[in-house]
Amino acid sequence: MGEVIVVTSGKGGVGKTTTTANIGTGFALLGKKAIMVDADIGLRNLDVVMGLENRIVYDLVDVVEGNCDLNMAIIRDKRFENLHLLPAAQTKDKNAVTADQMGMLCRELMLDFDYVVVDCPAGIEQGFRNAIAGADRAVIVTTPEVSAVRDADRIIGLLEDMGKSGPLLLINRIRPQMIQKGDMMDIEDVVEILSISLLGIVPEDEYIVVSTNRGEPAVANPSSVAGQAYKNIARRLVGEEVPLMDIRSKETFFGRLKKLFGFS
């Protein structure tokens, strides 16, 4: 029996879809049978981030409305053994799939897959509530910014109210140099404010833009620092003990000198 993990954030643009793509691909690279479900109906994006946009025939709404079998809508990613995608509908609205239908779909997918990773829409409205309906665990994506952390706090409260306990925190787009200068909240600050367990950290990495351009998830690239961070995160989710990535940037001699004299 598999596990359903929902990736959510409240605020848009913090990296939910990128995270879903990389965690899903990360599972497949670890030899787990995984499927990514795009629950952002009307604004689908997981297909393009994964480079699978030309392979879509049927979507999530077709399955729910009975226009096709579940298996007909599932796209198998030929580059990664064990990896699959169930795309969202682009033309329907956010309420085309109800919470009950989503729950049923997740239960069905759990029978076939080790991991079901659900990409949740931004916001706290019905679309969010529907997307999380079938989830066993939630991964909250945030960035070390006031607005993203505030929205994450809101989502954590809502998940608690809905009886989804133990959400895990993923802090994305960390800039070590800004943290060192005291111009970005560090990991401990964010964890302290939100007081939930930390799943992992992902440093800011230009390669994410390149990987999205190409439709190739960064986790498959050993030279991408964000990709490696996502690989660690996938390993932790399957139950491995992996230490937090060391994000401290290498100090230069001049930097140490400046610090000594208090200029940094």
Added chain:
Amino acid sequence: MGLLSVIQNAIGVQKKQKSKSVAKERLRQVLLRDRVDISPQFMRAVRYDMVAAVSRYMDIGEDDVKIQLYAGEYKVSLVADIPVLKIKHLARLQIDGNNKNGLV
């Protein structure tokens, strides 16, 4: 502490606060407020149960009960103003026992 800040402290020139500390402090306060921003229905439910609980021990001016959440600087408080009309002596007897207070 670097040399510069030692000198700055000595001559009373304060360094500008790091923006990370500003962010953290602002977040702390905004979340305190967000977390107490709850619906009137929710507060009505709390009020209803509080009135029922207190009424077991004293007669209260139910219509004048005021219950509100306040976000202070470091904590959130539930403040209740409940006018007491009369202590229920039977309840007091049951709890305090017959001998205490010389009541029969």
